[in-house]
Amino acid sequence: MAAKAPDRRRNNPPSHGTTAPVFLSTSADAPKAQQEARPPGEIRKIFLRTGLIASVTGSSFLEISPLKLSVSVLGPRPLPRSSTTPFAAQAILTTEVKFAPFASTVRRGYLRDSSERDLGSRLYQALVGAIRRELYPKSRIEVVVTILDSEDEGDEVNTIFMEEGKASSELKYWDVGRAERALGVVLAGCITAASAALADAGIEMYDLVSGGVASVFVDEADSKGKGKDNSVGEKLYVRDPPVAPPGGKAPLATCVIGYMAARDEISELWISGKLGTRNGVTEMDELVDEAVAAARASRGVLNEAAKERVKFIVGKAQATAGAEGKDVEMTG
């Protein structure tokens, strides 16, 4: 597929062009709705650790089941000294999000595509308000997110490729919001991990930003009316939703937020889908509340990671305080 203009700075595949492997799928093997044993109000387990990259100011590594990403923070460092550089009273924040070529079902190229740019700008919005940028004039802070593995929207699309001609409308309906859910989970992870890395870099912030994502589902086509556990209009709110919708449910909308728990502020809000008003309560409020709850849950992990790191640094400082005199003497 990638037989476009060759990238002169990289090794290119054979000029014949290559295509992603296509699988013959029989209708028997279609494990579409893999039910997770996770209640809808619970988020997946988060692994978050900071300070793994020694050569940058701050870094973090986050893992939420299939999603694996690494964040590094460069700076604050001075802006390049040139006549074209404008004076910056506040630090200039840049955010970059890049998927590894092997992070998704369909191989991604090295050049940034639109979804990566989109994630980058949303991450910028989530973080820029939390950083005390006025403390770092004439400098820049770079946040780089590398996504190594993700649960992406293409997971099942690729395998049924052979039957695309007769892909039913039901399948299309299922696919509504699939990309948003996949990107939403990635973005929430990016926000959480990036603020952990910023904290690791020692950059002053008003509060840590944690990411949260929630989706709302309804019963599919009213045929299997088993929405007994939902109070308002058979809606199912799922925090940290999987890409594949729960069995028999159709997605309505997804909400991603960047949330500062200590200040109760939302720094980034992204809702996509269909939402209305019912029973006097706006559905949007409920969905945002769910996302906030998810963000609060991940904030707990964020706090623990920050605490762990502080303990490590303090312990290391105490250990080296005794050993300092043993090093090579460098004076005359």
Add this chain to the structure above:
Amino acid sequence: MTSPTSPVLQPRGDSGAPLTFSTSLFRHISPSLYLQRHLLRKPPTRPNNRQPSQHRDLTLTTNSLGHAHGSAVVRAGDTAVVCGVRGEILTLLPGDDTSIFESYNHLSTSATHSYSSRSSGGAGWGELITPNVEISTGCSKKYPLGPPGALAQTLSDQLRELISASKLVELTSLRIYDQDADREAAQKIKGYWSIYVDILCISLDGNILDASWYAIVAALASAKLPLATWNQNEERIVCHKSLHHPVMLRSCLPFITTFAIVPVLGLPGNGTVDESVQTANIMILNDPDSYEEDEAVETLTILSTTVFTVETTQTPNVSSIKTRIERMEKIGGWKLGMSQLAQCIQLAAAKAAHYTETLLQEGSWSKQSNQTSASLRTF
């Protein structure tokens, strides 16, 4: 532990009291002297507390990524790389010449390669294995973000040449056949697996080449490609969902070892220090970190294969028998002599044994060995 005092470093204030710097400050303001003072200790110790001939411990994890066909994470000290291997299908059109895929010798030397491919508009057309290194991932302060810089381009090209020169992958496992029995030519090649080998540097602290190479070998050794065949009805190559086959590597795995040669002034040359240093004024550092790389005047990279005996007990115990050099690259001056080169080759063999041991412990190789148990004996 104190070094012999040197008169060079005695900036004195008016009071006559020596102006002292803290060690960490000294590290930054005079890196070469800092390194030298460390190496002049007895026994010589590098700032990272390693012996000159000591390499960093490696940790290896394979197949931790879901979407890649094979993957490896290698961590050596503060250098960490992730390698993902992914196969894509190259379908041959009628009349396509297969000779460029069937031979590694197609682009043998870098000179012809750069002449033929660069001028025709792309770096490295024509081979089935496409390695690329990405270091603009914020892995180090030194390398700016954006398109690959000089180092990334050099590394990608070096790795491509190493794969090519060492013939790492057996091309037999990359062919895709038409398996219809009623054809006169019993098995006809309909396409190839084209393998993308993408290496992302997560954390960079020197010697990324060794780490990348090891990640490539481990990822390829653990890779499983779906079984692909030509489908007559669809007239295209399709894959089986449940059947897989490994990427066959050559039976004697090559590994690379990189050394940095740093100048050390005032090294006693009369055999009092370490017998490995016979000429004064240089020291060979195995597996340099980025601080040492910055000070190096020469670098030496050895691609060697080592024949091992593997005692197939519970814990794999590898002992080397003999080493063969397949490629050597030395960049820099004239300081390294033959005797030191021999020393380096021995160290390379020792490191290759270490590599093999970790690869065996990880189990990625032994999985493959179920099919090819013969090759495990003496690889």
